[in-house]
Amino acid sequence: MTPPEAPETGTDATPGSPVPAVLSCPGLRVLSKRRQFLAAARARRQGTAGFLLQARDRRDDDPAIGVGFTCSKKVGNAVARNRAKRRLREIARLELPDLGRPGWDYVLIGKAGETAARDFADLRGDLRHALRKVHGPER
RNA sequence: GCGGAAGGCUGGAUGGCCGCGGUCCCGGACGUGUUCCGGGAUCGAGGAAAGUCCGGACUCCCUGAAGCAACGGUGCCGGGUAACGCCCGGGCGGGGCAACCCGACGGAUCAGCGCCACAGAGAACAGACCGCCUUCGUUUCGACGGGGGUCAGGGUGAAACGGUGGGGUAAGAGCCCACCGGGGGGCUGGCAACAGCGCCCGCAUGGCAAGCCCCACCGGGAGCAAUGCCAAAUAGGGGCCUCGCGCGCGGCUGAUCGCCUUCGGGUGAUAUCGGCGCAGGGAUGCUUCAGCCCGAGAGGCCCGGGUUGGCAGCUUGAGGCGUGCAGGCAACUGCACGUCCAGAGGAAUGGUCGUCGGCGCCGGAGACCCCGGCGUCACAGAAUCCGGCUUACAGGCCUUCCGCGCGC
RNA sequence: GCGGGUAUGGUGAAAAGGUAUCACGCGAGCUUCCCAAGCUAAAGUUACGGGUUCGAUUCCCGUUACCCGCU
Numbered sequence: 001m002t003p004p005e006a007p008e009t010g011t012d013a014t015p016g017s018p019v020p021a022v023l024s025c026p027g028l029r030v031l032s033k034r035r036q037f038l039a040a041a042r043a044r045r046q047g048t049a050g051f052l053l054q055a056r057d058r059r060d061d062d063p064a065i066g067v068g069f070t071c072s073k074k075v076g077n078a079v080a081r082n083r084a085k086r087r088l089r090e091i092a093r094l095e096l097p098d099l100g101r102p103g104w105d106y107v108l109i110g111k112a113g114e115t116a117a118r119d120f121a122d123l124r125g126d127l128r129h130a131l132r133k134v135h136g137p138e139r
Numbered sequence: 140g141c142g143g144a145a146g147g148c149u150g151g152a153u154g155g156c157c158g159c160g161g162u163c164c165c166g167g168a169c170g171u172g173u174u175c176c177g178g179g180a181u182c183g184a185g186g187a188a189a190g191u192c193c194g195g196a197c198u199c200c201c202u203g204a205a206g207c208a209a210c211g212g213u214g215c216c217g218g219g220u221a222a223c224g225c226c227c228g229g230g231c232g233g234g235g236c237a238a239c240c241c242g243a244c245g246g247a248u249c250a251g252c253g254c255c256a257c258a259g260a261g262a263a264c265a266g267a268c269c270g271c272c273u274u275c276g277u278u279u280c281g282a283c284g285g286g287g288g289u290c291a292g293g294g295u296g297a298a299a300c301g302g303u304g305g306g307g308u309a310a311g312a313g314c315c316c317a318c319c320g321g322g323g324g325g326c327u328g329g330c331a332a333c334a335g336c337g338c339c340c341g342c343a344u345g346g347c348a349a350g351c352c353c354c355a356c357c358g359g360g361a362g363c364a365a366u367g368c369c370a371a372a373u374a375g376g377g378g379c380c381u382c383g384c385g386c387g388c389g390g391c392u393g394a395u396c397g398c399c400u401u402c403g404g405g406u407g408a409u410a411u412c413g414g415c416g417c418a419g420g421g422a423u424g425c426u427u428c429a430g431c432c433c434g435a436g437a438g439g440c441c442c443g444g445g446u447u448g449g450c451a452g453c454u455u456g457a458g459g460c461g462u463g464c465a466g467g468c469a470a471c472u473g474c475a476c477g478u479c480c481a482g483a484g485g486a487a488u489g490g491u492c493g494u495c496g497g498c499g500c501c502g503g504a505g506a507c508c509c510c511g512g513c514g515u516c517a518c519a520g521a522a523u524c525c526g527g528c529u530u531a532c533a534g535g536c537c538u539u540c541c542g543c544g545c546g547c
Numbered sequence: 548g549c550g551g552g553u554a555u556g557g558u559g560a561a562a563a564g565g566u567a568u569c570a571c572g573c574g575a576g577c578u579u580c581c582c583a584a585g586c587u588a589a590a591g592u593u594a595c596g597g598g599u600u601c602g603a604u605u606c607c608c609g610u611u612a613c614c615c616g617c618u
Contacts, residue, residue: 030485031485032484032485037485070485078519078520081520083489085485086159087490089158089159089489089490090489091490093157093490094157120491
């Protein structure tokens with residue numbers, strides 16, 4: 001689906017391509033490759049009451065913000081996993097365009113029970129807090 | 140009224156704000172593409188979408204059919220169905236006062252093999268431990284030993300070679316009799332499973348086939364991550380195996396060439412060519428038949444390397460739903476009309492806040508109700524599609540039936 | 548998604564219808580001045596729920612958990 005004439009500037013996915021499903025929000029794009037998740041997991045991380053945030057500066061010229069969601073089988077059955085992912089997706093949609101930094105990838109990982117049960121306002125607060133921590137100076 | 144049985148339906152409702160995916164339409168942008176951006180319309184999870192336990196459709200192994208072998212499955216009878224291990228009806232057996240429910244329900248002398256631990260005398264062509272009866276011998280007169288008859292009683296066991304009662308006997312025994320049970324063949328009813336009736340046989344011949352097996356019937360294998368196409372990239376590969384690259388016939392058809400011609404054609408030839416036929420090859424463990432393909436190369440296996448993109452398959456189908464009519468006890472079938480009802484791809488169908496509703500608890504008031512507060516609202520999420528089965532499931536609703544109690 | 552497999556003391560394995568066995572480990576006791584070695588005894592609803600059978604770890608059905616393969 002990548003047009004040959006598209007500028008090949010990105011590292012992993014294909015910048016300039018249409019924003020994939022799920023989260024059509026300007027400047028946001030969904031991670032889909034295993035490599036992208038592994039790279040984010042090796043970089044910075046910050047746990048909160050509702051979820052775990054991993055973040056990584058891609059250090060390329062692409063200003064897009066990447067975001068990925070992970071809910072393993074520990075979270076529960078398919079219904080519980082989907083609900084946790086949808087709530088994470090919602091707070092990412094509300095907060096990341098303002099607070100996320102261009103050129104970074106973020107991965108939100110759901111927790112069993114907490115992610116689905118926590119009060120929504122608190123969950124948003126968790127993300128704002130985690131973003132501040134993760135953007136702070138490296139130890 | 141209480142307790143129960145069977146069948147079916149439902150699976151919260153509604154509003155605000157912010158969002159998501161498919162299809163169609165409109166507008167804009169430039170990169171003129173099934174591109175991107177914006178707007179509108181419309182559609183957007185389940186009864187189990189689940190488990191993946193069966194059956195199919197579809198695709199590939201060239202297709203179909205038949206037989207044998209191996210392996211696997213099913214297992215009372217009849218019907219339904221595309222098919223089934225499913226459903227319906229019936230039979231038989233068991234449970235329940237009943238409504239009703241449950242059942243892997245072919246074959247164990249009449250094919251064969253195997254197993255039945257421990258206990259017990261004996262566990263499968265029976266057997267004799269304690270006993271019982273009889274006889275002979277010995278005798279210290281308590282009994283002991285040998286022979287014969289016998290299996291009712293004892294005890295063991297999951298199971299002991301028909302059961303109960305009576306006659307009979309030395310003691311006993313289907314030894315004889317009655318009833319029950321069993322076996323055989325017959326008649327009647329039924330498509331059948333099977334049932335009923337009367338006759339004959341005193342009748343040793345157990346259990347396990349969810350042990351091997353026998354009988355009947357069914358089944359080729361793999362699976363949408365199948366499969367096909369496009370693009371990119373690397374290689375432009377290596378190794379092994381099978382069959383062939385041919386012979387002959389001008390028999391048929393065309394081409395070509397020669398001769399004749401009334402110009403419609405006829406006739407002959409094949410050095411050369413295309414097609415057909417005969418002969419060769421084309422997945423299964425083997426064989427056969429039919430079809431199709433191949434024509435000078437075809438096919439198969441293994442190793443190595445690259446990609447992890449896109450499109451198709453992808454949702455209209457033995458379809459579902461609704462209504463009506465007809466056939467059938469029913470499952471189901473036929474006809475007519477209407478309707479189109481998710482098609483994603485790190486995977487949409489939502490997030491959040493109220494109101495109403497159900498349930499539980501608390502308080503006021505009270506014991507029918509009413510008001511307020513708090514908590515809670517099942518199991519569970521399409522992934523190629525359909526028919527079943529199984530498993531999970533808060534609460535609610537409807538219909539029919541049975542038993543008991545009370546009243547008329 | 549599609550397909551396949553496994554489950555037995557803490558761990559790894561046997562058992563082929565008839566009293567669940569072996570090795571290591573753990574803890575206890577004996578032995579020793581102490582340790583090691585040695586000896587002794589102990590620990591299991593055979594993953595769970597049903598069925599067949601007199602009897603099931605074994606045979607059959609369902610459930611759960613874990614593992615593997617396929618682009």
